[in-house]
Every structure is written in structure tokens, then in C-alpha cells.
Amino acid sequence: MNFRKTLATACAVSLVFLAGCGGGSDQQSASTKAQPASGVPAGTSPLPMPKVGHRYDNPQKRSDVKNGGTLTLPTGDMPANFNGFSVDGAYASVGDIDKWTMPHLWSFTVGGKPSPNTDFLQSAKLVDTSPETVKYTLNPRAHWNNGDPITWKAFKTTWLTQSGKTKKYNPQSTDGYKNIKSVTKGKTPNIAVVTFDKPFYPYQAIFQTLENPKNLDPTFYKKGWVDDPRSALRAGPFTVQSHSKSQITLVRNKSWWGDKPKLDKVVYRQMEDQAAINAFQNGEIDATEISDADNLGQIADIDNVMIRRGFGTAVTLYTIGQDSELFKLKYARRAFAFSTDRTKLAKISFQGMDWKAKPAGSLVMYPWMPTYENNMKWLRHDTAKAKKLMKSHGWQIGDDGYFHKGGQVAEFTYVTFGDSPKSSALARAQQAMSKKAGLKMIIDNRPSSDFSKTANSGSFDILTMGWSVSDPYGYATSCQLYCSTSAGNDSKIGNATIDAMMHKSTTIPNAKKSIRLANKAEARALREVGRLPLYASPKTVAVEKGLANYGPAGWKTAKPQDIGWAK
Structure with a gap:
């Protein structure tokens, strides 16, 4: 999955995966002062320019992040359909939730160099070019929240629903998937062999996340995720505890096989822009989007608040x-x-x-x-x-x-x-x-x-x-x-x-x-x-001081289990 729709008023700091709003090297700030990786205190004027290839998410080692705590964030649009593989779920708000709770196979550097996210993917290799063939080896410990192992069948499901070869599904994008001839089991169930009928490069642009095989049911694919996040069909460091029209709460996934999440809980609350700024001022949320000078002015005098700004996407x-x-x-x-x-x-x-x-x-x-x-x-x-x-x-x-x-x-x-x-x-x-x-x-x-x-x-x-x-x-x-x-x-x-x-x-x-x-x-x-x-x-966020591994960082996405509060 790649492109997702965001509310325009929030575009400058959209919090879906690494997505924000693109800035550029031909754009100039009033300040030439370098921005620290942790950001600058609220009220700093003028704001410093970010540098291409740098992180501004207060990067911290896991050993330097506290165990426990809650991260509360605003969202402008609570999803009506939680199926992120459907065009009906192609929204930033869905991506926000999926970031914490779904399989993500690739990790990227700030500049965009890919490597397998070994929590889910041990390796991916181009084993032939005629025809183009890629072998994916999944982490054998990886499993869905309902206990089923994540196997080659997840690759096959993702291909079949996203290829556009049948009208039974409504994928948000068929790019790459429509070029595939077959997805078969390798020597073991955690190995998927993907053979292309027509070449597609780069192959890392597809199968970035995987679908639960339950989605092969066309009716379920289109209707099963409406107003239901389907926690049992997800897999990640966090799982959905509860949701309503105004709030969704994520908690540590007890069946998670990777590093234990630093945070106990992540909460998304639906609110308008101004309500989010007011909530941030009152200490009710821990980070908020900064889309204009009025927002900056409202939080300028708050202690222990950092502004983090980087180039967006x-x-x-x-x-x-x-x-x-x-x-x-x-x-x-x-x-x-x-x-x-x-x-x-x-x-x-x-x-x-x-x-x-x-x-x-x-x-x-x-x-x-x-x-x-x-x-x-x-x-x-x-x-x-x-x-x-x-x-x-x-x-x-x-x-x-x-x-x-x-x-x-x-x-x-x-x-x-x-x-x-x-x-x-x-x-x-x-x-x-x-x-x-x-x-x-x-x-x-x-x-x-x-x-x-x-x-x-x-x-x-x-x-x-x-x-x-x-x-x-x-x-x-x-x-x-x-x-x-x-x-x-x-x-x-x-x-x-x-x-x-x-x-x-x-x-x-x-x-x-x-x-x-x-x-x-x-x-x-x-x-x-x-x-x-x-x-x-630019991608600009105001955060409570000490929030670690959260903020603009180019193409890099911090692992959800590493986000938390610095010691």
C-alpha cells in the first residue's frame, strides 16, 4: 500500500506511517540555525530549517526509553471502514491504526533504503529475472492475533484481492499485483514464491504489508471491516482494545513475539483541529498537528513542549x-x-x-x-x-x-x-x-x-x-x-x-x-x-517533551514498540 488520503487542513503533519506533506530543498526558512534531533522549544522564532536526510523524532535506543505510559493522539476522521486494502479504507486514519497493529514487512532508512523488518520478514530475494521471481521468507514466529501462523497464504490473499483480476474486490491499487502470475508455497509454509507474468520493479513497492486470509471472502472484504477493526485478524506489537465513533484504544498485544512495546497504551481521539490544539494546551493529548501560525502562537508559552519539523512526503x-x-x-x-x-x-x-x-x-x-x-x-x-x-x-x-x-x-x-x-x-x-x-x-x-x-x-x-x-x-x-x-x-x-x-x-x-x-x-x-x-x-508536530522516536524522519518509521517516553 502506498498512497492514502488525508484531510487537507491536517496535511502538513499527517501521521499516517511516515506520511506528511512534502517540503523541499528549494524552500527557504527565515532561520539558518540547525534544528536538534529532539526539536526546539515551543515559542522558538524563527523556526529552524530541517536538513534532508536527518531525523527529528528524538531518536532513542530502547534502553533509554521508559517502560509504560500512554500516548494520546488526535485524529480528524474516525474510520468507517477499517480495511486498509480496500479503496474504502484508503485514509490516513486507517493507516494510523495499521501502523501499530498490522504486519509491515519493510523498514526504511531516512533516505529510503529498504531492509526486511525481521519481526515479520526474514529475507526477500530476487531469485530469477526470466521470469521475475521473488522468494519471501517470513519469521516463523509471526502469527495473527487469532493464533493462526502468518504464511505464504497471506501473500496469495494479498495478490488475489489486489490484482484487479476480478470485480469481487475493490482494491485501492493494483500496481504490481496485476503483473503477478502466481504465488506458491516454498519448501515450508513460511516461504512464499512470487512469480511475475510481466516484470515489476522495484518489487519492494508491493507486499509491504499483508492481508489476513479471511479477506479472500469478497463479502467480508467489502463489508466485514465496516465499523469493526477486527482485532483478531491483525498482527503487531499492539492490538485494538476498544473503539467507538469518537475514540479507538490500542494496548500491548499479549501474543506479540517481538520486543515488548514500551508504551502500555495508544489512544486516538476524533476531534477538529481547534479542539486538538485546545486539548494539547490542557494536557489531554501528547502531540498535535501544527498547520498554521495561529496554532504555533497558542502553544508558544507552554513549558515542556517541543516543535519538530522535517521534510514530509x-x-x-x-x-x-x-x-x-x-x-x-x-x-x-x-x-x-x-x-x-x-x-x-x-x-x-x-x-x-x-x-x-x-x-x-x-x-x-x-x-x-x-x-x-x-x-x-x-x-x-x-x-x-x-x-x-x-x-x-x-x-x-x-x-x-x-x-x-x-x-x-x-x-x-x-x-x-x-x-x-x-x-x-x-x-x-x-x-x-x-x-x-x-x-x-x-x-x-x-x-x-x-x-x-x-x-x-x-x-x-x-x-x-x-x-x-x-x-x-x-x-x-x-x-x-x-x-x-x-x-x-x-x-x-x-x-x-x-x-x-x-x-x-x-x-x-x-x-x-x-x-x-x-x-x-x-x-x-x-x-x-x-x-x-x-x-x-513541512511535517510539523508539537509534542510533549521527552516523547521518543516520534516525529518527522524522512522515510524512516520507528518501530511501534520503540516509541515511548525517554528516561
Whole structure:
């Protein structure tokens, strides 16, 4: 699994796996002072810049972390569907829970170099290239919470449900899995042999986590996880103790075979942005997202609070609704894009945050990565060009200042969530830009708890969100976002040419050549304006002083059992 949707107002510090919002080496802070790995005290001004390749999660050895304690965190959207392998569960809130409670086969360095997570995976080897064949050896001690061993059958289940070869399942991404010919048992049940029908590189981009074989039942796959986290079908250092519409509680897994978790308990509480800041001020939660200068100001005078900021791995974007009456027209989508001043939106977003961001040119690679390219060089803010596009297709400006044609107004609904002042300011700014281009924008504000329901139903014309990614292989799984047949492509805008380019890029073993073609494919896809990247941002969190192995760290994810409070 790779990409997951996040609430846009929280995008700067999304807490799904390692996902946040991408920042970049071309972005400058007001300060050149180095940031310590543990962060800086609240109230520090200006905030120091992070460095590429550095951790800012207060890294501590297990021996230096206390035994016991509770970590309480906010979440904007309590999952309605806990199946993280389904498109209905492709949300940051699901990823938050899965991070502690599901099998994760790979560990990454800050820079993105992979190695097996030996709690689950002893080794993975490319044993043949014609056809491409990979042998995975699982830790023989690994088992699901119901006692069943984790075997090659988990690989087969994941392949069958994620391949897209049957309509019985609704996977969030078929990238890589659709290239597989077979998954068979090796010499022992804990060995899986994966043979590809069509090459897929890098193979580490798939099978990053595994499904319980119970998911082979299509009905259970789609409905069995609705409002039920299914603790017995998970496997990890923590397990789900209880859940409700407003809170989920994770506790140490008594059947866990690895290092004993340092924390006793992890609690996620559903709350709006402002409620989270208030709760942090009152000591009710231990970490919170910092998305704007108001948040920083509210906690500036609190003792024993650290601000940790690093480069993130996601982008804030606009997604076009697949049933949008106006934006089913490509020229209207392009007019909207030209009407949008992304530089201005970035300035509003980061005002007072000691951060400057250029408009994003990719959703799958980030400015601080050496593989990044600006795949939207064609787009500049140009209101006159937006108007020209509409007029050339028969639209005329009416007395109300908006375009009209055949009794239809050039009108669209922009959905936003929660009570964030920044979110409101961004919506009003976009509304003013659109009006100058003759496009009538109606703002529809909904509770944060409605985010997943809205995204799944497609009941919007423009939806602001973040797409976070959990690993450095976003270029290999970008079909999830852009391919015309992908369930993860919310807009359903795409074509066979783009699909073919993206599929071809993953058949090339040479990473540089593969990434070069992936960039070309994304550039082609972005010209269709099914998604409009806005800006990347730092990942910024405020934490209670002493919280260890928690915070922005590039691609590195601290093991859940190592997170806790420093001695």
C-alpha cells in the first residue's frame, strides 16, 4: 500500500506511517540555525530549517526509553471502514491504526533504503529475472492475533484481492499485483514464491504489508471491516482494545513475539483541529498537528513542549469530482487551473510559519528528493487565459460577472472540512480567484468526521485533500492516482495512453530510466487536470517533551514498540 488520503487542513503533519506533506530543498526558512534531533522549544522564532536526510523524532535506543505510559493522539476522521486494502479504507486514519497493529514487512532508512523488518520478514530475494521471481521468507514466529501462523497464504490473499483480476474486490491499487502470475508455497509454509507474468520493479513497492486470509471472502472484504477493526485478524506489537465513533484504544498485544512495546497504551481521539490544539494546551493529548501560525502562537508559552519539523512526503491538492457537471469538460478544468494562484495559496498556508513553498510539480515525488521533476511546467496563474478558454467554447460573461451558456452557470461546489481558520481563508481566496475568471464557486463546509464519507461518495466538484505516501516508491505505484481504470483515481479522468506509459515504467529494472519515464507519464496525466497539485509543506508536530522516536524522519518509521517516553 502506498498512497492514502488525508484531510487537507491536517496535511502538513499527517501521521499516517511516515506520511506528511512534502517540503523541499528549494524552500527557504527565515532561520539558518540547525534544528536538534529532539526539536526546539515551543515559542522558538524563527523556526529552524530541517536538513534532508536527518531525523527529528528524538531518536532513542530502547534502553533509554521508559517502560509504560500512554500516548494520546488526535485524529480528524474516525474510520468507517477499517480495511486498509480496500479503496474504502484508503485514509490516513486507517493507516494510523495499521501502523501499530498490522504486519509491515519493510523498514526504511531516512533516505529510503529498504531492509526486511525481521519481526515479520526474514529475507526477500530476487531469485530469477526470466521470469521475475521473488522468494519471501517470513519469521516463523509471526502469527495473527487469532493464533493462526502468518504464511505464504497471506501473500496469495494479498495478490488475489489486489490484482484487479476480478470485480469481487475493490482494491485501492493494483500496481504490481496485476503483473503477478502466481504465488506458491516454498519448501515450508513460511516461504512464499512470487512469480511475475510481466516484470515489476522495484518489487519492494508491493507486499509491504499483508492481508489476513479471511479477506479472500469478497463479502467480508467489502463489508466485514465496516465499523469493526477486527482485532483478531491483525498482527503487531499492539492490538485494538476498544473503539467507538469518537475514540479507538490500542494496548500491548499479549501474543506479540517481538520486543515488548514500551508504551502500555495508544489512544486516538476524533476531534477538529481547534479542539486538538485546545486539548494539547490542557494536557489531554501528547502531540498535535501544527498547520498554521495561529496554532504555533497558542502553544508558544507552554513549558515542556517541543516543535519538530522535517521534510514530509505528501502534497496538498485539488481533486475533481467524477460527476462534476462543469468539470466533466476538460477546458473548464484547465480554466479553473489557470485561475488558481498556487503561489498565493502557499503564502496563506505558511504565513508566519517561517517556510516558503513553490507550487508542487508532482504528487509522487517531492522537491527534496533527487528524482523530483516539475511535471506541471505548463501551468502559470493566468486569469486572462482562463477566460479565453471559456469564451472560445461559447461561454459569455453575464451581468453577475459569471460565465453563462445555454441557461447554465459556470458553477461548482468546493468542499472543505472542519473549523480551521486557515482552511476557511484558503477557501475564500480560491473563491475570489475563481470569480475573477468568471467561475462561480460555492463553499460547502462539512465536519472533519465526514471526510471519508465525502471522498468515497464523490459528492463534490472540488475537494481539497492531501495524498500521503508511505515509502519512496510513489513513482512505481502512481497508476493508483492517475490510471483511468484505478479505483484510487477519484476523478476517473485519464486515458489508455497514460495507462500504458505508467505500466511500462515499472517494467524497467534500471531505476533511473524507470523514474524518467514515470515523470513523463505523470506530466502527461497532470495535463488532464483530474488532480491539481497545490503545494508541498513541512511535517510539523508539537509534542510533549521527552516523547521518543516520534516525529518527522524522512522515510524512516520507528518501530511501534520503540516509541515511548525517554528516561
